[in-house]
Amino acid sequence: MKNTDHIPQNAASVRALDAIDRKILGELGRDATLSFSDLSQRVGLSAPAVHERVKRLKAAGVIKRTVAILDGPALGKTLLAFVHVDTTGWGKTAALMALAKLPEVEEIHSATGDTCLIMKVRVASSEALEGLLSQLYDVDGVRSTRTYVALSTHLERTVQADISDELALGPHIK
C-alpha cells in the first residue's frame, strides 16, 4: 500500500514547485522578455503548457510581477545608501512608513541588531540625501540614524529561483 497517495490535491494551485517550474522561474527571473516558444524549448515542453504553468505561478503569487529594471545613474540617481534608523519604542510607526511614498526610498525592513529599521535609498545628490535624513529626524521617535553610502555596486539583482547546494544543508563539514 502506497501511503504517498494521500497528497492533498484539493488545492490545485498550491501544489509544490517541480523542477520545470523552477527552471521557468529561473529563466523569467533573468529575462522576462523571453517568448513562450523560446521558454518552451528550453524546458522541453510545448508553449501552451508553459503558458499554463506561468499563469499558475502568477496566480499563486510566486511571480509577483514583471518589471523593467532601470539604471539609477541614467535617471540622475547617482547616490545609493543604506540608512539604519534607531528609534525609541517600536520602529514601525505610520509616520515612518509614510516615507515609502518617496520614490527615492526603495526598501524598508524591520531588523534585528543594534537598529530598528533598515532603509535602502537612492537619491540624486548628497543634498537630496541630507533632505531625506532631515525628514527622518522630523519623525517622532527617531533617535539616531547611521548611513552607509555605497561607493560601488558589484552585484545587484532580484530574488533568484535557485538554491545553492552548499547552503542547502547548512555549514558543511570540513
Add this chain to the structure above:
Amino acid sequence: MKNTDHIPQNAASVRALDAIDRKILGELGRDATLSFSDLSQRVGLSAPAVHERVKRLKAAGVIKRTVAILDGPALGKTLLAFVHVDTTGWGKTAALMALAKLPEVEEIHSATGDTCLIMKVRVASSEALEGLLSQLYDVDGVRSTRTYVALSTHLERTVQADISDELALGPHIK
C-alpha cells in the same frame, strides 16, 4: 573605411530624457507586461512611437533588462539578511566577489562607514545563513561580520523613475 560607424551615439540617441520618457519608464518600472497600445494611450502617443522610444531607452541602457519579480518565501527563501563585512585592507578581493555566484547573494556593495562591504542575502534557513557566514570567514582578509536579519519587509521595489519634489533641491525648503 567608414569611421562614422563606431561613433558613440552621443548626439543622436543620448539626448536627455523628456517627460514622456519618464512616464514610460515609470509605467514599465511598475509593470513591464503592458502592451505598447496600452502604453501609447497612457502617454498620449501612437504605439510605434512608444515602441521606438522604448527601443532607444534599452539601447541607451536606461532600461537595463526586464525581469519577473519572484516571491522569496514561495521559493523557500524565508530569511532575508544584510551582512556587513569588515576586512583587513581593501574589501574588493576576487575571493569575496566569487560569492556572487551563490544565488542566495543578491547584492554586494562597497560602502563607507565602519564596514567595507554590504551584502544582501536571502536564504532558506538559519542554518543556510550560518553556512554562508562560514564561507565568508573562510575568505582571506575577512576580519568580522555583522548581520542584520530582516524581521519583516515593509517595502521592497526596484529603481523608480520619479524624483520627489521635496528632495530635488535638498533640505532647504520646508
Add this chain to the structure above:
DNA sequence: ATTGAAACGACCAGGCG
C-alpha cells in the same frame, strides 16, 4: 500536455508635420 486555429500585439515601411 499536445495540436491546430483564431485574435491580438509587435514591428516594419512609407508619408506627413
Add this chain to the structure above:
DNA sequence: CGCCTGGTCGTTTCAAT
C-alpha cells in the same frame, strides 16, 4: 527628425483531442 497610418508577421491564447 520624430510622429502617425496601414500592413505583415510572429506570438499569445483558446478549444478540442
